[in-house]
Amino acid sequence: MSRVYNFSAGPAVLPEEVLKEAADEMLDYRGSGMSVMEMSHRSKVYDGIIKEAEADLRELMNIPDNYKVLFLQGGASQQFAMIPMNLMKNRKAAYIVTGQWAKKAYQEAKVYGDAVEVASSADQTFSYIPDCSDLPIPEDADYVYICENNTIYGTKFKTLPNTKGHTLVADVSSCFLSEPVDVCKYGVIYGGVQKNIGPAGVVIVIIREDLITEDTLPGTPTMLKYKIHADADSLYNTPPAYGIYICGKVFKWIKKMGGLDAMKEHNDKKAKILYDFLDESRLFKGTVRKEDRSLMNVPFVTGNEELDAKFVKEAKEAGFENLKGHRTVGGMRASIYNAMPIEGVEKLVAFMREFEKNNG
Ligand SMILES: *Cc1c(COP(=O)(O)O)cnc(C)c1O
Secondary structure (H helix, E strand, O other): OOOOEEOOOOOOOOOHHHHHHHHHOOOOOOOOOOOHHHOOOOOHHHHHHHHHHHHHHHHHHOOOOOEEEEEEOOHHHHHHHHHHHHHOOOOEEEEEEOOHHHHHHHHHHHHHOEEEEEEEOHHHOOOOOOOOOOOOOOOOOOEEEEEOEEOOOOEEOOOOOOOOOOEEEEEOOOOOOOOOOOHHHOOEEEEEOOOOOOOOOOEEEEEEHHHOOOOOOOOOOHHHOHHHHHHOOOOOOOOOHHHHHHHHHHHHHHHHHOHHHHHHHHHHHHHHHHHHHHHHOOOOEEOOOHHHEOOOEEEEEOOOHHHHHHHHHHHHHOOEEOOEOOOOOOOEEEEOOOOOOHHHHHHHHHHHHHHHHHHO
16 A cells, blocks of 8 residues: 555545544444444434534534534535525625635625625735725625635635624635634634545534524525524434544544644644745745745745646656646645645655756
């Protein structure tokens, strides 16, 4: 068996320990005589799995009692519609457009109501986070929406926007559990888990209880009502049962590693190695304004497309996978999520140094 250093933006690297544990339990989950994949989601054993996953996530993020945790399907993208359908009481919302995922959410919201773009960084290819201290947020906006970590462009909100008292909704797909968060500052925090937590097919929604109401937009499908899932503790229908089980294992792994403070320290250290190198390199350059750099997704370029392609090819041959930038931006991108070990980043930087020497 040989494992590569996987720098994919998602689905992405998972802790090896978690994968091994899941392999050990594949045929017989703790004496049940069956795989978690084969188990009724109404069984006592599975109830234990989902309840423990939720409890561990609550502990990790210090989630207050007045927030529900929902394990849903449809990926992060389904939330682009679910949020306006459930939250747009006045049919108005403010969107901060800092990349393609935020833009998709904004465009989807326009289907359901008056979505207003209150800030954008499109003018400089989304390479920075706009000043959000005093935005023209409409008085009657139901919420303010952000994509907190921009997976494609590698930017991150270091301070949350001033929402002027409005509910904050955040897509945290690519920074979920990468550092401590103050849940109270948000109305809704959600993310697809395939970036930093588990296998694709699960989206976790952390939502303040007062935002969960019967009063959804007319025509909202039953499956897209937060209340249906909240009332049934995420078991209204068959949940993505195996995926939730893996998420639960990752929560335990993070707890064992020391929780979110320790994760932040580990992620800071990794990102610093790569950014410090980019700042001194004569060949490679980071593409993001320094103060807005993501700890999770690090885009960079050589400034020469042919050289970029050569780098990606040679890196792959050397065991560094998925370094090609998003198809819409080109260049390179190293995603260094929680489960990427520090050696992975150190070895990547050593490889980049060598490449620079040979191609400088
Ligand atoms: C990957 C990603 C999405 C899309 O996730 P899906 O689960 O594929 O719908 C949305 N937002 C962000 C920030 C992402 O990184």
